[in-house]
Amino acid sequence: MGNIVDYVRTDFRTFAEHPFSAVDSLVLSELSYIRLPLVVPVFGAARSIDTIALTGLLRAEDFPMMFAADSQQVNSTRLDLLVAVAESPRFRGLRVGEYIQRDDADREQQFAAMTFDLGDCTGIRGSFGPGGLLYVAFRGTDGTLLGWKEDFNMAFRCPVPSQESAAKYLSSILDRSAGVPGGDAPAVMVGGHSKGGNMAVYASVRMAARDLDAMQWLADESGESQLPMIEATSMAGRRTPDKQLRIGSADPGDAGNISRGVQDNQNLPTDSTTQHVQPAQRNRYAARIRRVFSHDGPGFPKRLESAAFDAVASRVDKTVPQSSVVGMLMDDGLPHRVIEADAVGIMQHLGMSWQVQDGEFVAAPGLSATAMFAGSTVNAWMLGIDPADRRKVIDELYVIFSTPGYRSFGELAEHWTTALPVIIDAARKTDRETRRLVAGVLAELPATAWRNLPQVPQLVIDSLR
Structure with missing residues (x-):
């Protein structure tokens, strides 16, 4: 038993031998905290998805900038993780790019995202099809006051700027990775730790809303969405429970509401990682999202009551440590798995403390009494003010x-x-x-x-x- 660094250093199985799991998601989510150097392709600069080999990050002259955002101990552990991933046969072939970082004090925004391309990792194409797999990672809250301010803003505002940016980022990645007609688009997974997990869920719901035509895209003069909450505004997304849970089951009358006019009535891919994305389904945004990972990510000020949320909920894999506080804030009704961590109290929020055995998280019997008290106290304050x-x-x-x-x-x-x-x-x-x-x-x-x-x-x- 060890943490994710130990896992990467010792588990040499390919993705064919041990399928992509929540542990792999946390590995990539932790890497998203690294401030990437200029050699990494920036977001939106190319018509397709632009990446470089992860090994290209191993440049000592860049390390002071890459590992400067948090404590010395955390930075050192993340460097260990980067080196371990670069050396690992499991992750050999991993590429990274489409990097964006935005710290805007005026908008009270701390946002960063990157895309990992796992297509060249052994076993990925056999599991996900010829198109391979992209993992979109949203960075969680860093140690800055600005980052925490945006977190706290979630208590009274949805969406916050980073949630909007996450939706636009994911939309662009899905658009630009769709490939040519008749080709094989890569499957997509989305995830993040802490606030990054919240953004992964929000962005995925927005993509499902596009598929269902379940959201009004209202904007002010600056182009920013003014929706206080995600709400289904089209009856097309509310007809039956079956329709809510399977966003690909489009009625003929919905054809104009599906991105780029896809009009077939086929069911879209399930959560199974072995079902390939078909060309006819490739342009439906949420259809290509196989899993959404939220690692101790908070919820929303109120449950997102919409067909789009229902469509995504079954694909969300939420994990929280025993002493979770952050992940239990603003409970959104999503089920979660409680896992073991070797830190004390709120320090368990750090993903590096989460325990792994045989490539999977070690299950805990449940939340600690302290975590339940802290979560109920803060949530009660939220409801009472x-x-x-x-x-x-x-x-x-x-x-x-x-x-x-x-x-x-x-x-x-x-x-x-x-x-x-x-x-x-x-x-x-x-x-x-x-x-x-x-x-x-x-x-x-x-x-x-x-x-x-x-x-x-x-x-x-x-x-x-």
């Missing part, structure tokens, strides 16, 4: 903790003695009603939310009184 107040609290906390000028929580912790007085002073300058609201929220949140700076809540609460 008005969305406008949620936004006010989150915005104010971001301002307070950003005042010292540090980009990340790691930098705050490193300079805590100088940062704390600035934070307290900023808290005292808020108006009385805001101080009351923020103090009440901090007092109710479980202690697990403050693992790095456990003294923060009481100090800030005292300054708000």
Whole structure:
């Protein structure tokens, strides 16, 4: 038993001998945290999917930039993972490209994505067909205040900018990988860790919505979607339970609603990795998405009640550790598997702590009592406070903790003695009603939310009184 680095270093089976699993998904999701160098093709620069061999990332001169976003220990472990994957016979042939990274303070967005091409890995084409397999990975939250601010924005807003960007990214990958008429399009899997898992689910639902014509694409002058929630607006997607669960079962009258006019009535591929994507099905967006992986990813402010969500739900593979807090936030009703981790408390959120045996995650009996308490406490707060107040609290906390000028929580912790007085002073300058609201929220949140700076809540609460 070990973690995913141990798995990659020791399990030499091909994908024909051991099919693609959730463990492989976590490996690729963890690699998506690496800040890729300029040698990697950028997103959208080519008409087709543009990638390079993963071994091309092993350039020591690029490592300081690639591994600078998190703690030294986390960065070191991710470098170990990259080297192990590059050396592994299982992943030999892996390619990566279509890289995008967007950090936009004005839009409060921290977004990154990349696409892995597994087509040249031994056993992949035998399982998925001549087109092979693409894995679209969305990066989770990094250690920056900006990244966590967007996470918290999910408490009152859907979609947030990164969810919109994820949908546009996945749409482009599906479009540009479709190939020529009569050819074999690659199958696609989508996934991510933490916020990346949430974006994988959201983007996949958006693709299913296109297939069902179940979403109104409303935009303001800037072109950004103004939908507060995904909702089915076409009765075509709501006729029968069978129709909701099998997005390929199109009625003749729906033909104009299917991408690029595909009008056949064939059922689309199931979750089986052995069923190949047929040419007639190749342009239906969600049809090519075999699995959606959410590794301890949060849910949504409310359940996405739509035929599109129902169509994707059966393909979502959600995994959470025993002490999951993040993955249990805003429960969206998706089933999940609880797995063993060798870290303590909220540190189990780190994917490198998840335990693997014989190529599969080690199952745990269930969530810990602490995790259930923390999740229920935060979710109860979410339900018990008005969305406008949620936004006010989150915005104010971001301002307070950003005042010292540090980009990340790691930098705050490193300079805590100088940062704390600035934070307290900023808290005292808020108006009385805001101080009351923020103090009440901090007092109710479980202690697990403050693992790095456990003294923060009481100090800030005292300054708000």
